[in-house]
Amino acid sequence: MRTQFVSRQAARSLIAAACALTCLGAQAATINITSRDPAGLGFNDPTPVAPVGGNMGTTLGQQRMNVYKYVASIWEKNIQSDVTITVNAGWEALSCTATQATLGSASAWNIWHDFPGGKPGTWYPQALANKIAGTNLSAGQPDTTGYDNVDIKTQFNSNLGNAGCLDNTHFYLGLDGKAGNDINFVETLLHELGHGLGFAVVSVNTSNGYRINSAGTAYVATGGLPSVWEQFMFDNTANKSWLNMTSAERKASAVNNLQLAWTGANAVAGATMLSHIPIVQAASPAPGGNRNVDYATASFGPLPPSSGVLGALAVVAPQTGEAGPGCDPFNAANSAAVKGKVAIISRGACNFALKVKNAQNAGAVAVLLANNTTGIQPPGGTDATVTIPAVGISQADGDALRAAVTAAIPYGSRSKPGSVTVSLTVDPVRMAGADAKGRPLLYTPATLAPGSSVSHWDVSASPNLLMEPNINPDLTTTLTPPYDLTLPVMKDIGW
Template sequence: MQMNPFSRTAARSLIAAAAALTCLAAEAATIKIQSRDPAGYGFNDPTPVKPVGGNMGTTLGEQRMNVYRHVADVWASKLESDVEITVSAGWENLACTATTATLGSAGAWNIWILEEPGQEPTLYPQALANKLIGENLSEGQPDDGSGYGNVDIKTQFNARLGQPDCLAGSPFYLGLDGNNGDEVDFAATLLHELGHGLGFSVLGVSTSSGNRVYGYPSIWERFMYDNTAKKTWLQMSAAERKASAINPLQLAWTGPRTVAGASMLASLPVVKSASPAGTVPTAPYTPSVFGPAVPSTGKLGVLAVIATQAGELGPGCSPFNAANVAAAKGKVPIISRGGCPFTQKVKNAQDAGAVAVVLANNVAGSFAPGGADSSVRIPSVGVTQEDGATLKAAVAAAKPYGTRSAPGQVTASLAIDPNRKAGADLAGRPLLYTPNPLVGGSSVSHFDVSASPNLLMEPSINDDLTLEVTPPKDLTLPLLKDLGW
């Protein structure tokens, strides 16, 4: 990523741009895709393919470009700019194994410092800076030798995805209809990544240290408010920004358009528990993406705690022994994350006779239990590490309130908190992704995974996404509008 200092005087910065924009509305954006692939590779791959999901290309390379063009047109129809947005696009052999893979990435390739009335000089991604100034700021600048040194956004995606040694059996789905099945929906993935390149990312801040790499704040920091520190990132020291980046469920986005759009978020689903030992706080949950759908209300079952078994990779990873079968049968075991897939934990609990499972995080923050296993027939939900510990403690505390033959029990049910939104703070402001420990490249620059419905700019591409970027489907465009788009 390059740092291109913006050296214009204040009279030619956003003061002049704002005056111009009051006189003439910007046109719909134009996005130009520049391929950097060599002959026979990537966009030029001649491998014959059949049309799929509305993509009528007849070669692999043609279908790839068709998806790029389709997604670029989605963004172009939503944005306004008199300056063409340029995207350098390429396919590369990115890191992967048979079970994991880097799908791709994108980001603003050039960053500019803009001056504004009442604000200290601020970092902007080039596409947005161009829109605000009304001209291509990198035009005429010498190239850095790469051939794409002056573009707005650089993207790269994994050309080997789906091969035996690269997330075997899960290639990119190149249809345009979202019917990707077990394949990775390339259109949704690209829509997400171009969102980052357009500005959906903190710029110039090391989230591991909180330091501003170039010495200037980014426009992103203006709208980040930490409910614990009660400060925006603009007001924080580097140490405070570092702490905020790993402060789960406490970093909110305050941009007015996004906050207004957050009314689309569903009411917060919670686990409510009745205990003879006293009140147990409600625990917000995220339903697992596998297994049967979780009802929004109704009895879940009696909670249970299982013991760690000798030699297992993690809690619930091995078939339950006799003691754990007795504890889980007909009940809802609380099983901590770690050691094996969520589906394996739930399947083992199911085989032991459990009626549902509560999966507790093993680090701070919310999470969405993922995976796929058609043999899982019981529901499961994910709760935070703190709430998991609270529920386990409630089970232990309830035992003395029973009888000699039947210890006291904690009964859990599912409910909706009408006063809270899933993925928002108490003030209704959307939350940013701040897990602890830090996830480099993802923390702070995404919506939190607790949002419901799932949002395009969460750190994972969920199967229920569409190519919509506005409410009532999504909040990405309102956030970009908060930045200046």
């Protein structure tokens, strides 16, 4: 996040103008998009393309900008502001490998505190600060960045789909949501503009919990100002709001998996849209072998059924010379073990989709992908040829299920060893993506994800939400319940 800071005195000098404007009442927002791409690149790319999914642009650059304007219009209809929201947009080479990529990023380009109408001693992203103050707070402020003191700066990966950058997976530029195995640019952009408008902690360094000081010159261990986001962050383990935490406590909370809840009234009310937590239910003939296991659905392959028996569990044994668990084609022993059964495979050494494809080729009917560290890792990746369901489970649950398979063997017959059967069902009490009080959970993986932790919904939410750290294929462009919780959060922070 890049932040341009301004003094408290500069903000206070705008009080009279702000009061004059806010008395008129807010109107639907206007978003003004400026491209920073040079001629021939990004939004100016002249490559001829055919219309797709309602996007009638005839060049690649035109289609990209058409999507941007379409997404901006969605946000314009959902939020209110008397002050034009300015966005600087561009296409750049962002980090990526052959199997994963940063699709894009966005942030508030300026943040403010102690302006007219805002909560005293609190940092706000500029677009929201402008809306509350009723005027453009950066008007007349010197700009040395070349971005004209815009409210939001966005960038998207210009290399996506090229060799070495999520190979052969491109941005889908249609407006109809039919992205198939490509990445829906509409949803990606809708997500990123949400961050720029304020869906982010903005003023806290999550790696150490430090806040930005009031002068806007540095992150400091003590004495910094909280962001508007922090007043709605409540850690169930510490039993504290982030407003009342030390830097060390905020650092710990940012990696306190499934324990950081959002307390804003609008989002809590909307969280009733969340489904009950899906679980794998393991039944064993051995004493103590029954087990309920939380899971996360893979981004590839068919969705697992909401209920019903998957089959008997099978443990995949290590193979000589393999790159990692399930990374190589299965040998005869493993093929015989998984045929017609549900394979358990650990994460590591290769992508999830390859592991599932190898299990599928060996005859497995489904795969449980166990994490190799704490927590549950949603299996990511793409492979249109995967036709069996796969889900991610925790390392501890994977170990316990393997042990249960071994323990069950003596409880069968000589011709048919005892086995563990797994079914899919839902927890009758817990909600997917919410705490015990029904408050939606923020993303706090046990290993910090800089730029993602605490500034997204947790990946356990079901249905999937726009502001999770991953773009999922079942998203819509509706920002309100019963489809999504984005707009309720924006209302909580002041939109």
